[in-house]
Amino acid sequence: MTAPLLDVRNLSRDFDVSRPWLNRKLEGLEKVYLKAVQDVSFSVNRGETFALVGESGSGKSTIARLIVGLLTPSAGEIFFDGQSLAQGLSGAEARRLRRRFQMIFQDPLASLNPRWRVTDIIAEPLRVFEGGMPAPARRQRVGELLTLVGMAPEDGVKFPHQFSGGQRQRIAIARALAANPDFIVCDEPTSALDVSVQAQILNLMKKLQQEFGLTYVFISHNLQVVRHMANQIGVLYLGRLVEVGTPARLFEAPRHPYTRMLLDAVPDIEMTGRRRKKVEGEIPSPLSPPSGCPFHPRCPLANDRGRREMPLLLDGVACHAVEEGRTRP
Amino acid sequence: MSTLDISPAKPLPPPRPPSRLRRILDSDIFWSWTQSPVAVGATVVALTLILVALFAPLIAPYDPFNPATLTLMDGFTPPASKSAFSDNWFLMGADHQARDVLSTIMYGSRVSLFVGVMATLFAIVLGMGLGLAAGYSGGMVDAVIMRIADIQLSFPAILIALLIFGVAKGILPANQQESLAIWVLILAIGLANWAQFARTVRGATMVEREKDYVAAARIMGVHPVLILFRHILPNVLGPVLVIGTIGLALAIIEEATLSFLGVGVPPTQPSLGTLIRIGQQFMFSGEWWILFFPAVTLVLLALSVNLLGDWLRDALNPKLR
Amino acid sequence: MTEPLLSVRGLTVEFPTRHGILTAVEDISFDIMPGEVLGMVGESGAGKSMTGNAIIGLIEAPGRIARGEVWLNGQRIDSLPPEAMRAIRGRRIGMIFQDPLTSLNPLYRISDQLIETIRTHLPLSQDAARKRAIGLLDDVGIPDAARRIDDYPHQFSGGMRQRVVIALALCAEPDLVIADEPTTALDVSVQAQIIDVMKELCAERGAAILLVTHDMGVIAETADRVAVMYAGRLAEVGPVRDVILAARHPYTAGLMGAIPRLGENLVRLNQIPGAMPRLSAIPPGCPFNPRCPRVMDHCRSHRPALSPIEPARKVACWLYPEVTEA
Numbered sequence: 020m021t022a023p024l025l026d027v028r029n030l031s032r033d034f035d036v037s038r039p040w041l042n043r044k045l046e047g048l049e050k051v052y053l054k055a056v057q058d059v060s061f062s063v064n065r066g067e068t069f070a071l072v073g074e075s076g077s078g079k080s081t082i083a084r085l086i087v088g089l090l091t092p093s094a095g096e097i098f099f100d101g102q103s104l105a106q107g108l109s110g111a112e113a114r115r116l117r118r119r120f121q122m123i124f125q126d127p128l129a130s131l132n133p134r135w136r137v138t139d140i141i142a143e144p145l146r147v148f149e150g151g152m153p154a155p156a157r158r159q160r161v162g163e164l165l166t167l168v169g170m171a172p173e174d175g176v177k178f179p180h181q182f183s184g185g186q187r188q189r190i191a192i193a194r195a196l197a198a199n200p201d202f203i204v205c206d207e208p209t210s211a212l213d214v215s216v217q218a219q220i221l222n223l224m225k226k227l228q229q230e231f232g233l234t235y236v237f238i239s240h241n242l243q244v245v246r247h248m249a250n251q252i253g254v255l256y257l258g259r260l261v262e263v264g265t266p267a268r269l270f271e272a273p274r275h276p277y278t279r280m281l282l283d284a285v286p287d288i289e290m291t292g293r294r295r296k297k298v299e300g301e302i303p304s305p306l307s308p309p310s311g312c313p314f315h316p317r318c319p320l321a322n323d324r325g326r327r328e329m330p331l332l333l334d335g336v337a338c339h340a341v342e343e344g345r346t347r348p
Numbered sequence: 349m350s351t352l353d354i355s356p357a358k359p360l361p362p363p364r365p366p367s368r369l370r371r372i373l374d375s376d377i378f379w380s381w382t383q384s385p386v387a388v389g390a391t392v393v394a395l396t397l398i399l400v401a402l403f404a405p406l407i408a409p410y411d412p413f414n415p416a417t418l419t420l421m422d423g424f425t426p427p428a429s430k431s432a433f434s435d436n437w438f439l440m441g442a443d444h445q446a447r448d449v450l451s452t453i454m455y456g457s458r459v460s461l462f463v464g465v466m467a468t469l470f471a472i473v474l475g476m477g478l479g480l481a482a483g484y485s486g487g488m489v490d491a492v493i494m495r496i497a498d499i500q501l502s503f504p505a506i507l508i509a510l511l512i513f514g515v516a517k518g519i520l521p522a523n524q525q526e527s528l529a530i531w532v533l534i535l536a537i538g539l540a541n542w543a544q545f546a547r548t549v550r551g552a553t554m555v556e557r558e559k560d561y562v563a564a565a566r567i568m569g570v571h572p573v574l575i576l577f578r579h580i581l582p583n584v585l586g587p588v589l590v591i592g593t594i595g596l597a598l599a600i601i602e603e604a605t606l607s608f609l610g611v612g613v614p615p616t617q618p619s620l621g622t623l624i625r626i627g628q629q630f631m632f633s634g635e636w637w638i639l640f641f642p643a644v645t646l647v648l649l650a651l652s653v654n655l656l657g658d659w660l661r662d663a664l665n666p667k668l669r
Numbered sequence: 670m671t672e673p674l675l676s677v678r679g680l681t682v683e684f685p686t687r688h689g690i691l692t693a694v695e696d697i698s699f700d701i702m703p704g705e706v707l708g709m710v711g712e713s714g715a716g717k718s719m720t721g722n723a724i725i726g727l728i729e730a731p732g733r734i735a736r737g738e739v740w741l742n743g744q745r746i747d748s749l750p751p752e753a754m755r756a757i758r759g760r761r762i763g764m765i766f767q768d769p770l771t772s773l774n775p776l777y778r779i780s781d782q783l784i785e786t787i788r789t790h791l792p793l794s795q796d797a798a799r800k801r802a803i804g805l806l807d808d809v810g811i812p813d814a815a816r817r818i819d820d821y822p823h824q825f826s827g828g829m830r831q832r833v834v835i836a837l838a839l840c841a842e843p844d845l846v847i848a849d850e851p852t853t854a855l856d857v858s859v860q861a862q863i864i865d866v867m868k869e870l871c872a873e874r875g876a877a878i879l880l881v882t883h884d885m886g887v888i889a890e891t892a893d894r895v896a897v898m899y900a901g902r903l904a905e906v907g908p909v910r911d912v913i914l915a916a917r918h919p920y921t922a923g924l925m926g927a928i929p930r931l932g933e934n935l936v937r938l939n940q941i942p943g944a945m946p947r948l949s950a951i952p953p954g955c956p957f958n959p960r961c962p963r964v965m966d967h968c969r970s971h972r973p974a975l976s977p978i979e980p981a982r983k984v985a986c987w988l989y990p991e992v993t994e995a
């Protein structure tokens with residue numbers, strides 16, 4: 020087996036959400052930190068898709084931003100192709116690594132500069148990474164990329180607002196592919212799209228993955244989409260991984276009570292008449308997370324240990340009940 | 349691979365974009381302009397005044413600042429009448445020095461517009477630069493720049509312009525004061541007005557900075573200065589254009605006020621404000637035209653530019669469309 | 670047979686623009702029976718919200734109802750003066766929108782808003798209205814309702830706020846609730862809770878629901894019947910089970926095929942090519958014809974009308990011989 024392309028080890032990120040200095044002094048408040056991501060570890064194999072799934076606020080986007088370097092970790096390390104990304108990316112080496120990863124965002128309109136023509140948007144990575152490329156060759160390449168994502172080269176002269184949501188996401192994908200990366204972080208790439216358009220984009224992403232051997236970190240809150248795309252899935256709850264596994268294992272035999280609850284909440288589109296168990300409670304505020312296991316206030320299997328002690332991710336699941344072999348309250 | 353739905357055909361390079369004029373004529377802004385009688389009227393008035401000012405040396409009936417061409421006896425000729433002493437005819441009358449009021453207005457608007465435009469441009473460049481820097485970098489830079497702006501905004505602009513003007517007068521050697529007066533005026537008005545632009549641009553920059561297209565550029569490692577100028581700047585120009593237009597009207601009025609107070613442009617190069625100051629001496633002695641016509645021109649100029657700014661603000665505001 | 674509670678006949682909503690008149694909703698007819706849940710589903714821009722807003726008289730100018738009628742309990746309500754319409758909204762038709770803050774004023778306590786709405790519509794004293802409000806909050810599942818009622822909207826989570834909105838919509842015992850994407854902004858687990866609450870409470874009170882959403886899953890869980898919208902028109906109407914398990918209209922079939930399923934692992938999802946047309950470019954004939962896998966020549970020039978093909982089932986597609994021209 021070859022080494023994984025991306026290796027995330029004990030990644031944590033805190034945000035300082037304190038009131039401004041003066042208010043703190045006047046009101047006698049302490050500094051407040053929000054633990055958005057805590058002690059997250061996973062690795063992604065070449066040519067595969069690792070999916071992160073979780074409800075809003077569970078830390079998915081924060082992990083994505085940490086991986087691509089938009090945020091710096093508070094603790095932990097990220098290795099890309101064996102190299103640590105934390106060791107201050109500098110100079111030529113940084114450029115070489117940077118051109119190998121790209122990101123696709125949730126809102127395709129916000130991720131394209133509204134004042135730029137599509138051609139210029141897609142050509143931006145070429146200008147950054149292949150400065151020597153002559154303009155006609157660049158335009159040729161943009162035409163190829165547009166064709167690759169199912170659009171016409173003539174679309175290059177238009178502005179992003181002249182396209183539908185699905186087409187905008189195609190443009191974002193073309194830009195991501197321009198400099199031939201081998202790794203793409205996709206943060207909810209289809210969450211803003213209608214199902215029929217979502218199907219087009221998911222199919223396109225799968226096709227491109229096969230064609231170019233791309234590796235994806237694919238983030239979504241939609242379990243069906245994740246099931247369709249991923250080779251490995253990590254379930255996040257309050258910034259922690261609670262279960263990791265293959266789709267088959269996770270969906271056919273979910274072990275963590277939270278995974279089970281999530282699966283239970285998915286609407287029954289097959290009309291099997293399956294009776295759902297009622298979902299209990301809501302996600303607590305990440306500013307004052309529960310003691311012990313973060314899921315214990317909502318967990319039917321919680322016991323005293325869960326209130327005191329944080330379960331460790333053992334054999335792909337972080338749950339005391341699974342550890343102790345309990346399946347019933 | 350048989351499931352692929354897109355065959356990689358031989359792609360063509362994208363064609364050239366349509367011309368800028370075509371785009372302007374097709375745009376929603378242009379259409380909304382044609383739908384607004386106020387905007388069209390204001391544009392016509394403003395354009396006429398600007399063109400007249402621009403081509404004053406070519407179209408003015410007299411050269412009011414060349415003493416050789418003046419016949420002193422023509423002084424105080426009423427509007428639309430021939431002088432009792434020469435063949436000269438004056439549409440808007442002549443002033444106490446026998447200068448044709450219409451011509452002085454044409455030349456005066458030139459000075460007023462020049463000072464207004466230059467001062468506004470100066471304020472825009474300064475305010476936008478500081479606003480971009482404050483909005484993008486945040487932290488200390490932001491705090492310092494914006495506190496200065498706050499302090500400045502809490503004083504009337506005219507007071508600040510007066511102050512700067514006074515300081516400059518004290519610094520400059522006396523023999524250059526006359527020739528440099530107009531530039532000092534531009535500097536003073538520009539410095540009095542930058543804070544508006546800085547505040548607006550900072551706000552817009554902070555909004556744009558968080559957008560994903562900036563994140564995409566940062567992931568590629570694009571230099572922050574390039575991100576600022578190539579990505580963010582074009583997206584904050586809209587509001588700058590709006591307050592720039594309204595700011596131009598303000599600057600013209602501020603210039604007139606300073607000149608009216610006698611601290612503005614030298615009398616050898618009178619602006620609309622200077623003309624009004626001269627005219628108001630004769631208001632009660634019956635020679636009303638010396639004051640009236642420059643004052644009306646100033647009001648028309650400031651009002652039309654201001655109305656254009658108002659319209660532009662509404663037209664660019666997506667909520668009202 | 671009972672009379673329908675809501676009856677929409679030939680509803681057409683137009684927007685005059687600089688490029689001509691855009692038809693956002695065209696010739697839509699449907700009924701809702703008392704106590705029934707009708708789901709209205711379609712892609713964004715299909716005209717679902719516009720239909721809901723037209724029914725409650727909330728079309729924003731310059732939009733207007735160009736043709737058609739809306740009947741509530743045998744009373745025609747589309748031509749009522751604004752004050753009469755305002756009395757119907759809230760009293761006889763409750764409303765739930767996607768963003769709870771369209772219904773809740775962030776500056777007022779929950780108690781003030783609930784009590785005011787109750788007293789506007791029902792002859793109750795301040796104390797009685799407050800009791801009723803607490804009871805309602807309890808019903809929608811807000812823990813410790815008696816204390817939380819005096820909180821402000823921002824003190825509630827998104828899911829809790831939507832519960833408050835449901836309480837607000839139900840507080841005058843309306844006959845019909847129009848819910849426009851009530852769960853779209855919420856997470857799946859919260860969505861499931863909100864659907865349960867909404868469904869249970871309406872069933873208890875015998876209120877009918879017009880549930881507008883783009884999410885087939887929500888429809889499958891909630892609705893009795895479903896109306897599928899495409900490009901401002903109805904493509905298919907029928908009992909939810911029939912439509913989901915055996916779609917008749919090629920668009921509905923495509924939509925169902927495009928949804929990834931938990932239970933299966935396909936290499937490739939079924940996809941409908943292209944995108945829904947903009948309002949300014951709706952093609953002649955069947956509006957779906959450029960994307961339809963089963964398109965025939967006839968479809969390109971003749972517009973199919975929503976016609977009954979089976980009992981309780983209507984389709985607008987030329988594949989069915991019963992379908993007539995619009």
Ligand SMILES: Nc1ncnc2c1ncn2[C@@H]1O[C@H](COP(=O)(O)OP(=O)(O)O)[C@@H](O)[C@H]1O
Pocket residue numbers: 034035036053054055073074075076077078079080081082305
């Ligand atoms: N820049 C930030 N400052 C403070 N808090 C943040 C910031 N970014 C994210 N958070 C918080 O971190 C948590 C995780 O956020 P995010 O990663 O965006 O979650 P997700 O993408 O799963 O919805 C949330 O509680 C969010 O409020």
Ligand SMILES: Nc1ncnc2c1ncn2[C@@H]1O[C@H](COP(=O)(O)OP(=O)(O)O)[C@@H](O)[C@H]1O
Pocket residue numbers: 684691693711712713714715716717718719720729731732948
């Ligand atoms: N003020 C408006 N002017 C012109 N078109 C509008 C306006 N508001 C909405 N529309 C159009 O009406 C159509 C239907 O919108 P809507 O009912 O909101 O769709 P849905 O709720 O199904 O997503 C859309 O194509 C939208 O672009």
Ligand code: SF4
Pocket residue numbers: 918919920955956957958959961962963964965968973985986987988
């Ligand atoms: S009418 Fe024709 S084009 Fe329209 S859905 Fe039916 S078969 Fe397809």
Ligand SMILES: [Mg+2]
Pocket residue numbers: 079080081207
């Ligand atoms: Mg996110």
Ligand SMILES: [Mg+2]
Pocket residue numbers: 717718719850
């Ligand atoms: Mg809608």
